[in-house]
Amino acid sequence: MLLEIEDAHTGYGSIEVLHGISLHVDEGEIVTVLGPNGTGKTSLMRLLSGMLPLWSGRITFDGQELGRATPDKRARMGLCQLPEGRGIFQTLTVGENLDLGLATRRIPAGEVKATRDRVLDLFPELAGRLAEPASSLSGGQQQMLALGRALMSRPRLLLVDELSFGLAPRVVRDLFAVVSELRETGVTFLIVEQQAAALKVSDRTYILRGGRNVLTRDSTELLESDELAASYLR
């Protein structure tokens, strides 16, 4: 088990938002957390990245308890994040944004170039624009850049917050195609989504409502059943 969350509680100030979430992600899996706005998905992401403190419960990553490790420490442990709203730095060039992934220092110096080439093979649209300001990219390209940057940090587990946010369906499809391609290279994913489109590439799905898990299913099973509509879409 790569990531395990047991009965996690957290919130803002004195207001509890997550009332005991439990989930786990195995090595090589793609796991989706689904739920409408305001169900605690973003809080779950913040909890995992260390921006929100764990009030009670346990989170272990790769056998190690996370405790109060800071966000950057977690990223260096391999628990990397594709931040909400992409988190592209507009004042940096495309290439500089990409190389920010190296900040986790998980890639040995000798492999940096090979990794960068592989990422640029994956996103050829970025290759010709490395020297341009990141602000000149379209939304879809920025999301590619964010994914590419995350890969440069060589994650064990990549937390993805709203991959589809504000993007055209075609672009979303392409990005999810990349996600399943990446899984083949050994990256594990935990994807938080509003759109059920994520289910097509994922193995298992958790549905959140009101800060609790309400359902856990095999993703394809969930897509075919009407439970999804019953528990989520109403």
Added chain:
Amino acid sequence: MSETAQQVAAAKAVPPGDGPSGLAGAGIAANTVPGRTTGGSSTRTGIIAIIVLLALFAVPFVANTYVVFVVSLTLVYAVSTLGFNLLVGWSGQIGLAHAALFAVGAYGSAIGVEYGIPFLLTIPLAGIVAAVLALVIGFPAIRLRGFFLAIATLALGMAIVELLTMARPLTGGGGGMSVNVWSLPGITTAASTYFVVLAVAAIMFFLMRRALLGRFGRTLQAVRDLGQLTGSLGVSALRYRLVAFALSGFIAAVAGTLYGQLQTFIFPAMFQMNLLVPMLVMVFVGGAGSMWGPVVGAAFAIVLIEFFQDLGDQQAIAYGLVLMLAISVLPGGLTSLARRVGDSRFMARLRRREVAE
């Protein structure tokens, strides 16, 4: 909107069992202790206030002139810190023109009296002049973030003091001017000045307490916390920040008029970094954003100043080291210590009100 409200709440209170949150503001360690009942505390606060006021009223009758002077000075600094704390603590803006606005009060009142305006009238008048000036300072600065605001207001404050030096015909220039001390008939000047200071301090604290515990205080805090989270603010929020600037300028100048009366001689060099630093210490020690912190902070700073006065050459190093030590040990200010051991009636009440709404 619910998300924003959550975030505001997050910035306001720290989760149980956790230290300062990552969202800490301008040094506001709003450690709250939930579940403490505060029934009938409003009457109790009133009674305590009256007892304190009576005790303070008796000071000139029982103490010598030096003690009366020190208590007066403490009260003047407490009033000044009340205004500074409003700006830095409650509205979260590190404006550093406070010493200069304090100087505007001292000079404004002294010059006004020379031109025949009754002293008591110069108190609000100097306050209004400083409030307008604070608006002028705040206006370009208001859109600047955090430290940029600090630097900008510092420069503008220094410019005001430079102007005081240059306006030689009015202010006597760098050499300074003496202040006509106003006194009540029948008692000593020291006692008279003391009573004026006490009266003004009581009025200012009463008014500020009402304002800050009410909607105004809560809006200020909300604007502060929102600004920290979003980095940008709408027009109405900016207006609140300007109001905080003006109000803190007004209070600074009111304290300044009293300061002039106490010192009887004023010169521009009194109002530079050597005053601004203790003023910052007072806000810090008192705990940014607290209600009674200004009194604690002022008393602490006075004791420190009086204590280190005799150390001569080593004063600066001692002062610097004490300051550094204090910040290291208690980043939330001296009053955060009290809060940590559970005395947070004010914050708890504030929080209860929020939850009730």
Added chain:
Amino acid sequence: MLQTIVSGLESGSWFALLGLAIVVVMKAADVPNFAMAEMGLVATYVGISLAAAGVPFWIAVLATLITGAVIGVLIDIALMRRLSSYGHFPLLLMTIGLTLALNAVVGLIWGHDPRSFPAPWTGAAVQIGGGVAIGVSQIVSIIVGLIGAVAITAFFRTQVGAQMRAVAENRSTARLIGVSAGRLSAIAWAVGGFIAAVTVMLQAQSALVSTLSPASLIIYGFVAATMGGFTSLLGTFVGGLALGVIQQFVGAYISSAVQFSVALLVVFLVLILRPEGFTKGMVLRDV
């Protein structure tokens, strides 16, 4: 006239360099370091003492630079880092307390008499036409200032530099993707202390420094930083140079008593007209 411009560029180089040191720490560590000039003073005094004890000039220079960088790192690790979660106010106050303490420590150890750091070229001058002479130490200040500005610009284009710019743009996102804020702030403080040492050393090889000189140097450094909107390196550098020249002209043709007021006026005008710094919009992509 020419002499005035050169003197202005000389002191302007000091202001510009100190402004750059302030901006570097501001960008990466989000602290306005009021103690920057004092840090440089301590380092320079160490160098002066070594040189007086017979240590060769260039070794003393090296020791000064290393001292500056080490002071920076020590301050960051021992005092600043643990305060960052409490917001801006304690940080600001800490640098002020540090300013008082460092200045007093220098006074206690070395006294308050003005000192200089004589270089092999101190006192030498280059004759140019018309009986005008320019001091070699002035030329050294201007050239080192230029080199410093170019070096810092280049530094911000390295991977670590890009991480600093990312932190300056959005601290929490930068941490989310693994940028170590602590490591960066230590580097920034080291670079800041290093530049501060260079600045005060340049001042001391041309003029006299004492416990009184940091007070005005830090203000002018902050003025330069303000002119760059606290982010632009180019704006800070050009602003510092311009400030130096303006100061010299005001001193030469009006009165040295109003030099300080003119500097404040410059800040005021910059803030009113271009609160984001006066190079904003003039450069396409600033570092």
